[in-house]
Amino acid sequence: MSVIAVVPAAGRGERLGAQVPKALVEVAGEPLLVHAVHGLLAAGCVDHVVVAAPAAEVEVVTMAVRRFEARVSVVVGGAERGDSVRLALRAGLRTLPDADVVLVHDAARAFTPVEVVRSVVDAVRAGSAAVVPVLPVSDTVKQVDETGRVVATPERAALRIVQTPQAFAAAVLRRAYDILAADDESASPVASVPQATDDAGLVERLGVPVRTVPGHAHAFKVTTPFDLALADALLVGHPAGGMSLRTPVVGPEQAVGAATRPSGDPR
Numbered sequence: 001m002s003v004i005a006v007v008p009a010a011g012r013g014e015r016l017g018a019q020v021p022k023a024l025v026e027v028a029g030e031p032l033l034v035h036a037v038h039g040l041l042a043a044g045c046v047d048h049v050v051v052a053a054p055a056a057e058v059e060v061v062t063m064a065v066r067r068f069e070a071r072v073s074v075v076v077g078g079a080e081r082g083d084s085v086r087l088a089l090r091a092g093l094r095t096l097p098d099a100d101v102v103l104v105h106d107a108a109r110a111f112t113p114v115e116v117v118r119s120v121v122d123a124v125r126a127g128s129a130a131v132v133p134v135l136p137v138s139d140t141v142k143q144v145d146e147t148g149r150v151v152a153t154p155e156r157a158a159l160r161i162v163q164t165p166q167a168f169a170a171a172v173l174r175r176a177y178d179i180l181a182a183d184d185e186s187a188s189p190v191a192s193v194p195q196a197t198d199d200a201g202l203v204e205r206l207g208v209p210v211r212t213v214p215g216h217a218h219a220f221k222v223t224t225p226f227d228l229a230l231a232d233a234l235l236v237g238h239p240a241g242g243m244s245l246r247t248p249v250v251g252p253e254q255a256v257g258a259a260t261r262p263s264g265d266p267r
């Protein structure tokens with residue numbers, strides 16, 4: 001019984017517009033990707049992390065995560081986020097075939113508090129097949145048509161912003177991504193990956209109920225230059241590898257009951 005986290009980090013980051021792929025953009029002296037991986041491992045309940053890297057950056061990414069030793073592996077990502085998740089998931093299930101829980105976590109949500117990681121894992125361990133961290137919506141949301149005309153105003157109280165890591169019973173996510181077995185070689189690794197804007201969306205299509213747990217403002221997705229400025233501001237006063245990297249990485253055995261332990265760390 002173990003927990004795998006897959007980290008899609010193969011995007012270009014068009015909306016950020018940096019000179020390097022977004023996952024390699026540095027905040028407080030470390031790439032976003034390293035902050036994200038550190039946060040997962042620091043939660044103490046994740047056994048192995050698989051990062052999906054841009055094809056041209058596999059070596060750079062491999063060097064960046066070398067400090068985590070065998071607990072992190074790197075694969076080449078795909079054309080879309082879903083392709084990257086599938087490739088990383090397949091590699092993770094080969095590394096740890098007995099994994100019972102899989103997390104999917106955006107490299108771009110680099111400052112997610114460890115409590116959120118523990119909370120989604122605990123919820124799956126408690127019997128939920130799929131769990132997503134969410135925040136309430138504070139703006140009114142409109143649905144518009146292709147011309148921009150408002151066609152509906154959904155009831156705000158029923159809406160939630162969805163974050164990552166999203167956690168799944170391994171068998172359920174494997175089914176959602178149509179990975180029949182950890183050593184399945186029968187099809188192209190990225191053939192017919194169903195696309196959705198998040199992984200829970202695929203699981204919903206299977207009719208599997210998805211549970212929510214509280215997310216955290218620090219789990220925002222670095223998408224635009226404004227988000228990057230926010231990340232820099234959050235880490236002001238922290239040394240290189242500040243907020244996330246101050247939390248020591250602990251092994252799963254040290255994290256028993258971790259979700260209920262008070263933490264003095266802002267993560």
Ligand SMILES: Nc1ccn([C@@H]2O[C@H](COP(=O)(O)OP(=O)(O)OP(=O)(O)O)[C@@H](O)[C@H]2O)c(=O)n1
Nearest residue numbers: 008009010011012013014015079080084107108
């Ligand atoms: N082909 C892709 C596209 C995205 N991602 C990853 O999925 C996460 C969420 O995607 P997003 O924030 O949209 O990143 P980008 O696709 O890089 O951003 P943009 O849409 O602005 O280009 C990121 O960690 C990104 O690296 C990925 O692994 N493979």
Ligand SMILES: C[C@](O)(CO)[C@H](O)COP(=O)(O)O
Nearest residue numbers: 081106162163164197198199
């Ligand atoms: C998975 C996600 O982070 C949940 O909010 C989000 O849907 C990713 O969207 P993106 O356009 O790939 O950034």
